[in-house]
Amino acid sequence: xxxxxxxxxxxxxxxxxxxxxxxxxxxxxxxxxxxxxxxxxxxxxxxxxxx
Numbered sequence: 001x002x003x004x005x006x007x008x009x010x011x012x013x014x015x016x017x018x019x020x021x022x023x024x025x026x027x028x029x030x031x032x033x034x035x036x037x038x039x040x041x042x043x044x045x046x047x048x049x050x051x
Contacts, residue, residue, distance in 0.1 A: 015040035
């Protein structure tokens with residue numbers, strides 16, 4: 001059970017970092033990077049389908 005929790009947290013962290021990096025590259029705004037980091041994987045998937 002503990003291993004699944006660690007994997008889930010790592011996935012959430014990676015998703016947030018990826019969303020922030022994509023957002024910064026696209027908008028170069030700290031505010032948008034924070035907002036997109038909160039949405040994490042939803043923004044990454046949205047970006048992948050719209051680009």
